[in-house]
Amino acid sequence: MNVLLVGPVPPPNGGMAMQTAQLLQLLRAEHGLSVQLLAVNAPYKPAWLGRIPLVRAFVRLLPYLWQLHRAIKQADIVHLMANSGWAWHLFASPALLIARWHGTAVIVNYRGGSAQQFLQRQRRFVLPLLRQAAAIITPSRYLQRVFAGYRLETQVIANIINTAMFSPANHNDSSDDTLHLVVTRNLEPLYDIATAIRCFALLQQDYPNSRLSIAGSGPALQDLQQLVTELQLQHRVCFVGRLDRQQMVALYRHADIMLNPSTVDNMPNSILEALACGVAVVSTDVGGIPDMIDHGVHGLLVPPRKPDLMATACKQLLQQPALAATLRQNGLALVHTLQPDTVLPQWLQLYRQLSKAHA
Structure with missing residues (x-):
């Protein structure tokens, strides 16, 4: 099965970028999966273009659209990391439109606490595209309720936390000297x-x-x-x-x-x-x-x-x-409960379900 993972990657080490990078690493370790990454925040070349507000959007967007078109043709499933604002219009919308052209199933993995305000303001443009998705996944029940308000069915798959890296140190009682x-x-x-x-x-x-x-x-x-x-x-x-x-x-x-x-x-x-x-x-x-x-x-x-x-x-x-x-x-x-061995099987099961449905 060929999976195209579309989303931001570090740097910077933001939550969505880290989830993309973490998921990529875990998926690539799975037997029977071929996973390609298409980063939506590739470095600007030359770097000084990134300091020009309007220019930098087109400099990043044009190569992204070309790469997206080529990559979706090779994919069985597109796993799209999406959020609100301009990131939706510049990166998520084209992915859904191009995938529809090629008949490729898209999982919209929607994140971000501003979804309610964004959907309310942009419903005319966003809702028709969301309804084209084969599945909409949110990491929280909160977003699930937001989408339910727009009659969009979603499934919750939580964020993955790397507990091998993030683990406790010894804690002493707090005092003035240690707080x-x-x-x-x-x-x-x-x-x-x-x-x-x-x-x-x-x-x-x-x-x-x-x-x-x-x-x-x-x-x-x-x-x-x-x-x-x-x-x-x-x-x-x-x-x-x-x-x-x-x-x-x-x-x-x-x-x-x-x-x-x-x-x-x-x-x-x-x-x-x-x-x-x-x-x-x-x-x-x-x-x-x-x-x-x-x-x-x-x-x-x-x-x-x-x-x-x-x-x-x-x-x-x-x-x-x-x-x-x-x-x-x-x-x-x-x-x-958010370790990889708990969360990753939920993604793999979803991939298999969509692969069979679109075979």
Whole structure:
């Protein structure tokens, strides 16, 4: 069976790119499968073209369309990693249209917490294409409910977490000297890193020796650095930049609490990876996060843009070590269900079903 996997790959190490790379590696190890990758974020050649907004879209799009046409002719199944916004129009839409021309089955593996807003605004263009898919797969029940609102049938296949890489270190009880909080989201407005910084400022009043590490890059960096300066936290907050996977593991293993302040989300890998490393999680309760982790069971959830409530949740973990230990253990049990040997067979079964249906 010939499978064409279409999607972004690292760098950067975003959640969707890492899922694509991880799935590619696992599928290529399967006997009887021939898997070709078509990356939608191939490097710009020459690199300076990537700095010209309109030009860079066409420079990347034209080769992609040509490669897509050639690759789909060789494929039995197209596994399309898709999300909202321009990425849908530039990369997912052409794949569905070309696959229809060739009569090739397409699995739309839809991701991203902005699906509701995107479908509402763009339904006229997006829904007809989605209905052409042989299957629509989401990683969360949250997105499944969103699609059900548009009478689209979906199946949930969860994200895969590499627990061989993301695993716990030994945890000691937190104290002023050891308290380390981390944020591991891109520095973009929808992830609202400012709320995490303000939360940390409140914690500083009771835990003055604590520190905050912010891993990621993005357009909000300067504004966030200015906020840190205004709050006089520049000696306690560190922007560590974009980290590779091993560096991310090391960061989690030296962390006590992971903060996720996002305002829009689906099934963030960053939370699951933190849980896999045995880190207590305090997150907002937006999008698919309440479907992914239960409040008071796997982590603590608070409303978005509420730094005071986020700080209160952190203090609860610090003042109740038994609760923190229980959350960590439950988190480890949760990610155990997302290992490759649990999730990959679901993809293989779907491939076989579609292959028979389109034989």
